[in-house]
Amino acid sequence: MATPAYVLDARDGWAGAISRSVPWFLYAVLFASASVIVGVTWDISWHRTIGRDTFWTPAHLAIYLGGIVAGLTCGWVALRLTFASGAAAAAEREATVHFWGFRAPLGAWVCIWGAFAMLTSAPFDDWWHNSYGLDVKILSPPHALLAAGIGAIQCGAMLMAVAWQNRSEEMRERLGQMYLVSAGLLLVLLATLATEYIQRWDMHRSLFYMVSAGVFPLLLVSTARASVTRWPATITALVYMGFFVVMLLVLPLFRGEPLLGPIYVHVTHFVPPDFPLLLVVPAVAIDLAMQRLGRGRDWLLAAAIGVAFVALFVAAQWPFADFLMSPWGRNALFVSDRMDYGVQPARQALFFTLNEPDNLAVGLPIAVLLAFVSARCGLWWGNWMSRVQR
């Protein structure tokens, strides 16, 4: 994809004044983004395997570590860019936005906001446990606040990477890769939050495709629009899939047994996450469509992506669901036979049975419509991200 003219203009005369290596704090926030999502995935596995937890489980520590690293790093960046003197600091200060008199890149402020949201969720969650009991459901108001904080840290990491990518010449390729990795990690969070609606046994039902079409094009398309690489959506989807494949291969290596009852399933090792969705297939179509149609025809592009996303996602995921439910899916890679300790016997068959298709003649057109809206919003968002300089 060609670099837009206004991006080149933005870099003019400014980039030479600052360091030509990727700043350490970009690595730090990317690490923070990875740490929180590793922690979240690990924590979900912990609850499916062991059940009982404390404030200090390793999974929780990984989440806290991500919040602390992002908050302290970006706080330091803000203090330095507000108060430090010298030519380099002055040049960097030019590429910041204001926040109550302080100066920092936009992404840093988003990360700081995320760290404060996570901080706020801690006493809120503690009170919630004391008032309504310990965690039974993933989604509760304090957990939603925590998820917002985690999402903000991942968005902040993405914004910091894309801003540096947009105004850098020598480091564009590396920064572009970091940007796509941060987008892939955010995609993991989105898929995790949508888990309840995109279960394996619903992969032949309308809601599965409607939710997928509403959620995933937004991030894939926006990421692709602001990227300087040729296959950004594909790479983002591969980061998402690679993350889950690594987690599902690594987590079961560790022993773990349930410490809460009732226990209906004999579990001896950590329960892995499900095999990821085959988002790489529609992601390739997104990249191809964006390469062919380019900029300036965004409504048409969104319509094309809406149709292509649903068509290719159904074409890939539908038969893959049959495969996952077959005996071929019950192994260390596809992990279709792994279930939580607390799945009641009456529900265990669900893990190996696809729910019957519902009214797809209505559901799939709605999914196309949702994918179109999602893609169009993604293009708006991506157009803005591709212009972010600070």
Added chain:
Amino acid sequence: MTIGRARLTGAIGLALVALSTMAHVGSPDTFFVGNAGPYPVRVVVRLPGVIPGRAQVTVRITDDAAAKAVQRVTVHAGIWNVGVKSAPPPDPATPVPGDPSIYAAELWFMAPTSYQLFVNVDGAQGAGTAVVPVVALATEQRGMGRSLGAILVALGLFLSVGMLTIVGAAVRESVLTPGLEPDARRRRKSRLAVAGTAVFVALALWGGSAWWSAEANSYRNFVLYRPFDSAAAVTTEGARRVLTLEIHDPRWTGTPPAVARFNALMPDHGKLMHLFVVREPGLDAFAHLHPVPRTPAALAFEAELPPLPAGRYRVYGDIVHESGYAQTLVAHADIAAPTAPAAEAASSHADPDDSWFEGDAALDAPSSRFTVAGGPTIEWRRGPASIVEKEDQLLTFVAQDASGAPLSLEPYMGMLGHVAVMHEDGTVFAHLHPAGSISMAAMQKFADQSGGSPHGADAADSAHGGHVIPAPGDLTIPYAFPKPGRYRIWVQMKHDGRVLTAAFDANVRSR
């Protein structure tokens, strides 16, 4: 005056397994006395108030020699219908510093239902297990403290305003070439974006608040303990006065599901309900009745009233489901004066184990004595120390004849005695017996499920089925008063075919 209506038709030995109910109005903790194999134990389970939550379990080995032989104590709990098969691995209970006979553990209860608690004791005398029925009740819905509320409001305000600031900065400056200042148009767009985001934040806060309310309502309706809604009424049929307790609750339709905690009622020593009525505000009239369901659906229970004086009464109805889930229905009833003398009022419609009492209580004292009509006395050996809320203790009562000799006791509904405890404001009511506050019916059922005796798998004296008989005439009850205030304690024992009821006052001070 105490009048026992029981007609002992044959010798009922204490060896019979007694079935009794537990009551839990404002008194949700579990107290148990029994044996874990060769080890006599007293177990207290203090519930966390909210479920899921962590309960505090205390196991006391009550025999010094046995305590010295103990090497390891563990506890674990399984849901009523699955039991030990679904229970997690046992948690070790650690000795409490300063008293090697007490062991403490923390136990997770995940659902507001009936559990089987397994207390395993291992030592030089062998290994044994006691199975304790525990109803994991959520009894509290806590508010937020002012200081925490202020902190969260401040942080919430910071996050809200911070989000607006970030959005404003994003629109105003983020796409500008480094070094450039935003122009008026961009500033105007920024203000519009901030206004739009303010609407979004307001909607998010409103949505969050609605979500929070929905979660709180769900907790209140489905988790928080709430006995079946019920109503009591008294009707007069000639000289007979009949109290009817009707259940009006969507959870009790007359066709209970088999696998839910609110499944069919379990006969409790042949009786489906133990009903207590207490006159307010003086607590000076009391009856322990056994109503029968009007129909097999058990939507309404009827009991013929004894000649209680007129007044407004609190009504407590203890029932136990086959799940082991015990609950106490609460209602009020206005009772008119009896139209016939007491002797005439007695009829064949009443349950033979019904008993009642009218009169004042013995005052709170280190050793208070109550004289029952006819000469026997019941003494409460409270001891010199005052009673403190939430402190685990043994309530010891001794029955003597007029000459001071211990009274030989007979089983009253299979138990050595029954004790009812009520706070003067009616917010606490507990029905206790020598095995504690547990449901004996549930204990028997769970013991059968685990293939053991009611005392535990290896109980040496399983024939006694959970009864503790310290000495003839003695009645010892484990309990902890849940809150400070004035309590009335009714003690019921049976001697020579007659139920003796004594009443005591207890002043419980706060910690």
